[in-house]
Amino acid sequence: MSWFDSIIATNAKTLSKISTTLRLGAGATWPGEIALTVKPNILSSLLSGLRKGIIIVAGTNGKTTTARMIVTILEAQGLRVIHNASGANLLNGIVSALINKADWRGQVSADWGVFEVDENSLPQFIKSIKSIKSKVVLVLLNLFRDQLDRYGEVDVISEKWQKSLESLNNVKIIANADDPLIAYLASSASRPGPSFAQATAGRLEASTRFFGLDDPSQFQKKIEHATDSTFCPTCGTRLLYEGYYYSHIGIWKCIKCKTKRPPLDVSECDYPLPGLYNRYNTLAAVAASQVLDIKQETISEALAGFVPAFGRQEEFTIDGKKVKIFLSKNPTGFNQSLRTILDLGAKHLLLVLNDRIPDGRDVSWIWDVDFELLTQDEHVITVSGDRVYDLALRLKYANLNQFFVEPNLHHALKQSLDVSSKSETLYILATYSAMLDVRKLLTGRKIL
Amino acid sequence: MSTYGDRGNIICLEKRCEWRGIEARVTQVTLETPVRELKSCDLIFMGGAQDRQQKLAGDDFLHHKGPVVKAMVEQGVPALFVCAAYQFVGHYYQPYQGDKIPGAGIFDLYTVHPGDQKKRLIGNVVAELSCQLSAVSCQLKTIVGFENHGGKTYLNENPKSQIPMTKPLAKVIKGFGNNGEDGYEGAVYKNSIGSYFHGPLLPKNPHIADWLIAKALEMKYGKIIPLENLDDSLEWQAHSQML
Ligand SMILES: [Zn+2]
Numbered sequence: 001m002s003w004f005d006s007i008i009a010t011n012a013k014t015l016s017k018i019s020t021t022l023r024l025g026a027g028a029t030w031p032g033e034i035a036l037t038v039k040p041n042i043l044s045s046l047l048s049g050l051r052k053g054i055i056i057v058a059g060t061n062g063k064t065t066t067a068r069m070i071v072t073i074l075e076a077q078g079l080r081v082i083h084n085a086s087g088a089n090l091l092n093g094i095v096s097a098l099i100n101k102a103d104w105r106g107q108v109s110a111d112w113g114v115f116e117v118d119e120n121s122l123p124q125f126i127k128s129i130k131s132i133k134s135k136v137v138l139v140l141l142n143l144f145r146d147q148l149d150r151y152g153e154v155d156v157i158s159e160k161w162q163k164s165l166e167s168l169n170n171v172k173i174i175a176n177a178d179d180p181l182i183a184y185l186a187s188s189a190s191r192p193g194p195s196f197a198q199a200t201a202g203r204l205e206a207s208t209r210f211f212g213l214d215d216p217s218q219f220q221k222k223i224e225h226a227t228d229s230t231f232c233p234t235c236g237t238r239l240l241y242e243g244y245y246y247s248h249i250g251i252w253k254c255i256k257c258k259t260k261r262p263p264l265d266v267s268e269c270d271y272p273l274p275g276l277y278n279r280y281n282t283l284a285a286v287a288a289s290q291v292l293d294i295k296q297e298t299i300s301e302a303l304a305g306f307v308p309a310f311g312r313q314e315e316f317t318i319d320g321k322k323v324k325i326f327l328s329k330n331p332t333g334f335n336q337s338l339r340t341i342l343d344l345g346a347k348h349l350l351l352v353l354n355d356r357i358p359d360g361r362d363v364s365w366i367w368d369v370d371f372e373l374l375t376q377d378e379h380v381i382t383v384s385g386d387r388v389y390d391l392a393l394r395l396k397y398a399n400l401n402q403f404f405v406e407p408n409l410h411h412a413l414k415q416s417l418d419v420s421s422k423s424e425t426l427y428i429l430a431t432y433s434a435m436l437d438v439r440k441l442l443t444g445r446k447i448l
Numbered sequence: 449m450s451t452y453g454d455r456g457n458i459i460c461l462e463k464r465c466e467w468r469g470i471e472a473r474v475t476q477v478t479l480e481t482p483v484r485e486l487k488s489c490d491l492i493f494m495g496g497a498q499d500r501q502q503k504l505a506g507d508d509f510l511h512h513k514g515p516v517v518k519a520m521v522e523q524g525v526p527a528l529f530v531c532a533a534y535q536f537v538g539h540y541y542q543p544y545q546g547d548k549i550p551g552a553g554i555f556d557l558y559t560v561h562p563g564d565q566k567k568r569l570i571g572n573v574v575a576e577l578s579c580q581l582s583a584v585s586c587q588l589k590t591i592v593g594f595e596n597h598g599g600k601t602y603l604n605e606n607p608k609s610q611i612p613m614t615k616p617l618a619k620v621i622k623g624f625g626n627n628g629e630d631g632y633e634g635a636v637y638k639n640s641i642g643s644y645f646h647g648p649l650l651p652k653n654p655h656i657a658d659w660l661i662a663k664a665l666e667m668k669y670g671k672i673i674p675l676e677n678l679d680d681s682l683e684w685q686a687h688s689q690m691l
Contacts, residue, residue: 361570363594364594364648367456387689389682389686389689390689393652394456397460397463
């Protein structure tokens with residue numbers, strides 16, 4: 001790191017300290033923003049301070065949980081890890097995380113950097129690590145439709161990823177075999193030249209490891225609506241599925257070009273969190289840890305004590321009543337949360353829909369959520385949030401006619417708690433900013 | 449083709465029929481669906497799609513189902529075309545680079561993409577319905593939705609040569625609409641509607657949903673069949689919230 005970089009990093013660090021003191025939020029991204037403006041290649045300089053390497057976690061859903069699991073495992077191994085806060089997954093957030101851990105000279109001192117990276121920022125991030133000599137592990141989880149107004153569509157993102165992955169060498173890729181598009185991207189990146197069909201037919205080079213599920217008992221009986229890439233990424237033919245786990249994730253093949261789900265390297269382990277989507281997050285973390293030569297014992301022990309990130313199945317006890325928050329930010333995530341809480345026997349539900357910038361301004365996606373899974377007799381439901389009436393309307397058209405509509409979140413929370421008894425759990429499904437608001441109320445204990 | 453809450457339009461039509469005791473069956477038209485099945489429909493909906501899917505469905509639609517849908521629309525079968533489908537039923541789509549992509553030529557309109565660097569037209573939209581739909585009995589003359597499109601759509605390719613049969617659906621009050629320039633949103637031709645509104649369009653605009661249902665009944669039975677009133681207080685509350 002040059003003297004100039006050090007000055008910027010230290011200055012930005014001072015700013016970051018001030019922002020923390022002034023309670024502007026510890027996860028503020030603007031120190032990184034400033035540093036990036038002054039010195040666009042600051043990221044490569046900072047990253048070169050990582051002794052062992054970089055682990056990147058990318059995908060629409062599950063980034064935060066997977067990255068956190070990897071951090072937990074690495075720390076159990078006694079390694080020093082730097083990682084970015086959940087949600088701060090654009091370049092400025094990553095730079096801020098590094099600056100925060102830099103010393104007075106602006107130098108980073110840690111073994112590993114574990115970063116969750118936003119879908120759209122991934123190509124740019126990959127560009128800044130090209131010159132890095134240390135190890136790079138890239139974990140590719142999935143690609144679902146997110147809020148359309150924030151991101152390009154899945155196809156556009158996958159094209160950008162493909163281009164940038166082609167430019168990488170010396171990278172270990174950990175990829176979800178059950179997501180056809182991810183499998184395709186990982187295969188074409190790990191072996192440029194031969195076709196995807198050839199690549200999946202034989203064993204791949206050791207540079208890509210695939211995780212996935214081999215558990216037909218988990219196949220969905222009815223296909224959810226929020227399905228994206230059902231067409232063969234290689235030839236465009238409609239894919240044939242032996243079974244769907246959720247959304248377009250499943251055991252797939254193409255009858256035309258013979259491409260099929262690649263053989264799995266990791267397909268089972270102990271799962272610390274409920275929900276099928278968390279199985280994938282866990283498998284990804286395990287697969288990543290294995291390529292870092294961490295012992296199976298260490299991995300299992302670390303995961304057994306895993307504490308989820310805030311808002312991801314986070315538990316609270318309010319007045320002797322249990323509350324569990326499920327961040328549910330897009331149709332796939334929402335469907336997964338619904339399925340998981342129904343498996344857990346949920347009776348009391350609070351659903352909160354906001355349409356602020358971090359949630360996405362477009363709420364059309366709620367019509368792709370299978371609220372038809374809920375029934376009048378079994379579930380006591382309250383809806384709230386900035387777009388409470390949109391959510392209420394969605395429920396009405398899902399055959400539900402008795403539920404509470406409460407625009408005021410504070411009242412909605414109090415009301416939901418009032419109607420549940422001490423032995424019951426209140427399940428809260430909320431979009432991003434709504435989840436933060438719910439937490440604020442719960443941790444502030446303002447409601448009672 | 450269904451993405452971005454398009455299913456909401458189908459659910460809305462289905463439920464509003466069901467609640468009135470009107471029997472309705474939904475048939476999903478895919479690449480493999482035979483033409484005679486499409487011909488048997490009394491109401492058509494087409495929505496947006498991702499590029500990959502759009503290309504596949506687009507080629508098929510243009511060559512096989514497009515002419516059938518065109519003939520049905522000409523006969524007065526009601527149809528709703530949203531977003532990508534709305535662009536597709538025009539004469540053509542002019543991408544930023546490359547040749548014009550021909551459309552189905554059902555509506556007298558065309559779409560131009562001004563370039564990747566141009567800002568997409570994104571956000572909540574409110575518009576006031578124009579006279580064509582005034583037969584609809586409703587409390588409000590507005591429509592609300594969410595738009596998100598890069599292409600700009602213009603009605604009436606040759607305004608001088610013919611009487612424009614394709615008319616704007618509404619006048620924009622808040623947002624961009626067809627192109628962000630002339631202040632119009634959507635298009636109406638015979639009993640068919642084209643629109644950029646997601647949201648999805650129909651649940652928060654029950655008057656549009658009922659207009660389509662009423663037209664479908666009228667065409668099927670050859671006479672005007674009044675629709676039973678429904679309790680739409682929640683629908684209008686969600687609608688008013690956006691005004
Ligand atoms: Zn294929």
